[in-house]
Amino acid sequence: MGEAGMSETLYDTTEALDIALAESVMTTLCEGVTERGTATLVVSGGSTPKGLFNLLSARPGPWDAITITLADERWVPLDHKDSNEAMVRRELLRDHAATAKFVSLAPAFPDLDGNITRVCEQLDQLPHYDLVLLGMGGDMHTASLFPCSPELGEGMSTQAAALMTRPRSAPHARVSQSLKRLLATRRGIVHLVGKDKLDVLASAQALSNPMAAPISAFIQPAGPFEIWASR
Numbered sequence: 001m002g003e004a005g006m007s008e009t010l011y012d013t014t015e016a017l018d019i020a021l022a023e024s025v026m027t028t029l030c031e032g033v034t035e036r037g038t039a040t041l042v043v044s045g046g047s048t049p050k051g052l053f054n055l056l057s058a059r060p061g062p063w064d065a066i067t068i069t070l071a072d073e074r075w076v077p078l079d080h081k082d083s084n085e086a087m088v089r090r091e092l093l094r095d096h097a098a099t100a101k102f103v104s105l106a107p108a109f110p111d112l113d114g115n116i117t118r119v120c121e122q123l124d125q126l127p128h129y130d131l132v133l134l135g136m137g138g139d140m141h142t143a144s145l146f147p148c149s150p151e152l153g154e155g156m157s158t159q160a161a162a163l164m165t166r167p168r169s170a171p172h173a174r175v176s177q178s179l180k181r182l183l184a185t186r187r188g189i190v191h192l193v194g195k196d197k198l199d200v201l202a203s204a205q206a207l208s209n210p211m212a213a214p215i216s217a218f219i220q221p222a223g224p225f226e227i228w229a230s231r
Helices: 014-036 050-057 084-091 095-099 112-125 152-157 179-183 195-207 214-218
Strands: 008-011 039-043 066-070 072-074 101-103 131-134 162-165 174-177 188-193 225-230
Touching: 008 014, 014 039, 014 050, 014 131, 014 188, 014 225, 050 084, 050 095, 066 084, 072 084, 084 101, 112 162, 112 174, 152 162, 152 179, 152 214, 179 214, 188 195, 188 214, 195 214, 195 225
Parallel strands: 008 225, 039 066, 039 131, 066 101, 131 188, 188 225
Antiparallel strands: 072 174, 162 174
8 A cells, every 4th residue: 555745655565556656647648638639658668667567558548649758768779688669669569558659769770860860859849748757776867867977967957858878887878868858747757666776766865966866856846756666
Protein backbone atom coordinates (compact mmCIF):
# COMPACT_ATOMS: atom_id res chain seq x y z
CA MET A 1 0.00 0.00 0.00
CA GLY A 2 1.36 3.43 -0.94
CA GLU A 3 2.06 6.36 1.30
CA ALA A 4 1.71 9.77 -0.26
CA GLY A 5 3.70 12.76 0.79
CA MET A 6 3.98 16.21 -0.75
CA SER A 7 5.66 14.87 -3.87
CA GLU A 8 6.57 11.31 -2.90
CA THR A 9 4.61 8.07 -3.20
CA LEU A 10 6.18 4.93 -1.75
CA TYR A 11 5.14 1.30 -2.15
CA ASP A 12 6.31 -1.80 -0.34
CA THR A 13 6.82 -3.82 -3.52
CA THR A 14 7.80 -3.11 -7.10
CA GLU A 15 4.69 -4.93 -8.30
CA ALA A 16 2.41 -2.64 -6.29
CA LEU A 17 4.31 0.40 -7.55
CA ASP A 18 3.99 -0.66 -11.19
CA ILE A 19 0.26 -1.36 -10.90
CA ALA A 20 -0.51 1.99 -9.28
CA LEU A 21 1.81 3.90 -11.58
CA ALA A 22 0.32 2.32 -14.72
CA GLU A 23 -3.14 3.47 -13.60
CA SER A 24 -1.88 6.98 -12.85
CA VAL A 25 -0.03 7.28 -16.17
CA MET A 26 -3.08 6.15 -18.16
CA THR A 27 -5.29 8.62 -16.28
CA THR A 28 -2.96 11.49 -17.19
CA LEU A 29 -2.75 10.46 -20.85
CA CYS A 30 -6.51 9.95 -21.19
CA GLU A 31 -7.14 13.36 -19.62
CA GLY A 32 -4.74 14.92 -22.13
CA VAL A 33 -6.51 13.31 -25.07
CA THR A 34 -9.92 14.34 -23.72
CA GLU A 35 -8.85 17.95 -23.13
CA ARG A 36 -6.57 18.56 -26.13
CA GLY A 37 -7.15 15.72 -28.59
CA THR A 38 -3.61 14.36 -28.15
CA ALA A 39 -1.17 13.45 -25.39
CA THR A 40 2.61 13.08 -25.32
CA LEU A 41 4.52 10.68 -23.06
CA VAL A 42 8.30 10.74 -22.54
CA VAL A 43 9.78 7.51 -21.20
CA SER A 44 13.19 6.30 -20.08
CA GLY A 45 15.17 3.18 -20.87
CA GLY A 46 16.86 0.70 -18.56
CA SER A 47 15.34 -2.17 -16.61
CA THR A 48 13.25 -0.19 -14.11
CA PRO A 49 10.29 0.67 -16.40
CA LYS A 50 9.90 -2.74 -18.08
CA GLY A 51 7.20 -3.99 -15.72
CA LEU A 52 5.36 -0.68 -16.04
CA PHE A 53 5.60 -0.83 -19.84
CA ASN A 54 4.12 -4.34 -19.90
CA LEU A 55 1.16 -3.19 -17.81
CA LEU A 56 0.61 -0.09 -19.94
CA SER A 57 0.70 -2.03 -23.21
CA ALA A 58 -2.10 -4.28 -21.94
CA ARG A 59 -4.39 -1.37 -21.11
CA PRO A 60 -7.00 -0.21 -23.61
CA GLY A 61 -6.95 3.51 -24.24
CA PRO A 62 -6.76 6.21 -26.90
CA TRP A 63 -3.31 5.03 -27.98
CA ASP A 64 -3.70 6.26 -31.55
CA ALA A 65 -3.86 9.82 -30.16
CA ILE A 66 -0.77 9.36 -27.96
CA THR A 67 2.82 10.15 -29.00
CA ILE A 68 5.71 8.48 -27.17
CA THR A 69 9.36 9.46 -27.22
CA LEU A 70 12.45 8.85 -25.09
CA ALA A 71 14.21 11.07 -22.58
CA ASP A 72 17.51 9.76 -23.95
CA GLU A 73 19.06 7.20 -26.26
CA ARG A 74 22.39 5.46 -26.56
CA TRP A 75 24.17 6.19 -29.84
CA VAL A 76 23.84 2.64 -31.17
CA PRO A 77 21.91 1.06 -34.06
CA LEU A 78 18.35 -0.13 -33.44
CA ASP A 79 19.40 -3.78 -33.45
CA HIS A 80 22.00 -3.23 -30.69
CA LYS A 81 21.25 -4.80 -27.30
CA ASP A 82 21.70 -1.42 -25.58
CA SER A 83 19.17 0.46 -27.72
CA ASN A 84 16.49 2.13 -25.59
CA GLU A 85 14.23 2.43 -28.62
CA ALA A 86 14.41 -1.30 -29.26
CA MET A 87 13.44 -1.97 -25.65
CA VAL A 88 10.49 0.45 -25.81
CA ARG A 89 9.27 -1.09 -29.06
CA ARG A 90 9.57 -4.57 -27.55
CA GLU A 91 8.06 -3.87 -24.11
CA LEU A 92 5.62 -0.97 -24.62
CA LEU A 93 4.67 -0.47 -28.27
CA ARG A 94 2.71 -3.68 -28.55
CA ASP A 95 -0.79 -5.04 -27.82
CA HIS A 96 -3.12 -2.06 -27.22
CA ALA A 97 -0.22 0.43 -27.31
CA ALA A 98 0.92 -0.72 -30.76
CA THR A 99 -1.07 2.12 -32.36
CA ALA A 100 0.77 4.88 -30.47
CA LYS A 101 3.06 7.14 -32.49
CA PHE A 102 6.78 7.00 -31.69
CA VAL A 103 9.38 9.73 -32.17
CA SER A 104 12.90 8.29 -32.37
CA LEU A 105 15.95 10.03 -30.91
CA ALA A 106 18.17 8.30 -33.47
CA PRO A 107 16.29 8.80 -36.75
CA ALA A 108 19.43 9.62 -38.76
CA PHE A 109 21.88 7.10 -37.24
CA PRO A 110 24.86 7.05 -37.87
CA ASP A 111 24.91 10.70 -39.04
CA LEU A 112 25.61 12.31 -35.66
CA ASP A 113 25.36 15.98 -36.64
CA GLY A 114 22.39 15.45 -38.91
CA ASN A 115 20.68 13.39 -36.22
CA ILE A 116 20.77 16.13 -33.58
CA THR A 117 19.40 18.66 -36.06
CA ARG A 118 16.56 16.34 -36.98
CA VAL A 119 15.78 15.35 -33.39
CA CYS A 120 15.60 18.98 -32.29
CA GLU A 121 13.24 19.75 -35.17
CA GLN A 122 10.99 16.82 -34.26
CA LEU A 123 10.90 17.61 -30.55
CA ASP A 124 10.22 21.28 -31.25
CA GLN A 125 7.13 20.22 -33.17
CA LEU A 126 5.71 18.37 -30.18
CA PRO A 127 3.50 20.31 -27.77
CA HIS A 128 4.09 20.75 -24.06
CA TYR A 129 4.50 17.19 -22.80
CA ASP A 130 1.71 15.64 -20.77
CA LEU A 131 3.99 13.35 -18.77
CA VAL A 132 7.74 12.74 -18.48
CA LEU A 133 8.93 9.53 -16.78
CA LEU A 134 12.54 9.69 -15.62
CA GLY A 135 14.81 7.21 -13.91
CA MET A 136 17.98 7.87 -11.96
CA GLY A 137 21.41 6.20 -11.90
CA GLY A 138 23.57 5.50 -8.89
CA ASP A 139 25.68 8.55 -9.83
CA MET A 140 22.56 10.75 -9.66
CA HIS A 141 22.30 11.14 -13.45
CA THR A 142 18.96 11.23 -15.21
CA ALA A 143 18.16 11.02 -18.91
CA SER A 144 21.75 11.16 -20.26
CA LEU A 145 22.68 14.18 -18.16
CA PHE A 146 25.66 12.65 -16.33
CA PRO A 147 27.74 14.48 -13.72
CA CYS A 148 30.87 13.11 -15.45
CA SER A 149 29.85 14.32 -18.90
CA PRO A 150 31.74 17.30 -20.37
CA GLU A 151 28.43 18.39 -21.92
CA LEU A 152 26.47 18.57 -18.65
CA GLY A 153 26.63 22.37 -18.48
CA GLU A 154 25.26 22.55 -22.01
CA GLY A 155 22.47 20.12 -21.18
CA MET A 156 21.46 22.20 -18.17
CA SER A 157 21.53 25.56 -19.96
CA THR A 158 20.85 25.08 -23.68
CA GLN A 159 17.64 26.30 -25.29
CA ALA A 160 17.89 23.41 -27.75
CA ALA A 161 15.64 20.39 -27.23
CA ALA A 162 18.44 17.80 -27.40
CA LEU A 163 22.20 17.35 -27.43
CA MET A 164 24.90 14.69 -27.61
CA THR A 165 26.58 13.71 -24.34
CA ARG A 166 29.66 11.56 -23.79
CA PRO A 167 29.70 10.31 -20.20
CA ARG A 168 33.08 9.05 -19.02
CA SER A 169 31.51 6.47 -16.69
CA ALA A 170 29.19 4.74 -19.18
CA PRO A 171 29.54 3.11 -22.58
CA HIS A 172 28.35 4.85 -25.76
CA ALA A 173 27.76 8.46 -26.62
CA ARG A 174 24.18 9.48 -25.92
CA VAL A 175 21.37 11.59 -27.32
CA SER A 176 19.66 13.36 -24.42
CA GLN A 177 16.78 15.74 -24.18
CA SER A 178 17.84 18.93 -22.45
CA LEU A 179 16.75 20.10 -19.02
CA LYS A 180 14.66 22.85 -20.59
CA ARG A 181 12.77 20.47 -22.89
CA LEU A 182 12.16 17.84 -20.20
CA LEU A 183 10.81 20.47 -17.81
CA ALA A 184 8.31 21.58 -20.45
CA THR A 185 5.75 19.10 -19.15
CA ARG A 186 2.47 19.25 -17.32
CA ARG A 187 3.51 16.39 -15.08
CA GLY A 188 6.77 14.58 -14.33
CA ILE A 189 7.59 11.43 -12.40
CA VAL A 190 10.92 10.13 -11.13
CA HIS A 191 10.46 6.34 -11.03
CA LEU A 192 12.75 4.48 -8.60
CA VAL A 193 13.01 0.92 -7.31
CA GLY A 194 14.67 -0.13 -4.07
CA LYS A 195 16.26 1.33 -0.95
CA ASP A 196 19.60 1.96 -2.66
CA LYS A 197 17.99 4.34 -5.14
CA LEU A 198 16.05 6.07 -2.36
CA ASP A 199 19.31 6.61 -0.50
CA VAL A 200 20.90 8.08 -3.65
CA LEU A 201 17.90 10.35 -4.10
CA ALA A 202 18.23 11.57 -0.50
CA SER A 203 21.89 12.39 -1.19
CA ALA A 204 20.89 14.31 -4.32
CA GLN A 205 18.28 16.26 -2.39
CA ALA A 206 20.85 17.12 0.26
CA LEU A 207 23.38 18.27 -2.36
CA SER A 208 20.81 20.27 -4.31
CA ASN A 209 23.51 20.93 -6.93
CA PRO A 210 22.52 19.96 -10.49
CA MET A 211 26.14 19.94 -11.66
CA ALA A 212 27.00 17.28 -9.07
CA ALA A 213 23.58 15.63 -8.93
CA PRO A 214 21.68 16.26 -12.19
CA ILE A 215 18.48 14.65 -10.86
CA SER A 216 18.22 17.50 -8.33
CA ALA A 217 17.29 19.89 -11.16
CA PHE A 218 14.02 17.94 -11.56
CA ILE A 219 12.94 17.52 -7.94
CA GLN A 220 12.59 21.12 -6.84
CA PRO A 221 9.57 21.66 -4.53
CA ALA A 222 7.83 24.00 -6.97
CA GLY A 223 8.49 21.83 -10.04
CA PRO A 224 6.19 19.42 -11.88
CA PHE A 225 8.06 16.25 -10.86
CA GLU A 226 6.83 13.73 -8.29
CA ILE A 227 8.73 10.77 -6.85
CA TRP A 228 7.20 7.32 -7.19
CA ALA A 229 9.26 4.52 -5.64
CA SER A 230 9.28 1.09 -4.05
CA ARG A 231 11.23 0.38 -0.89
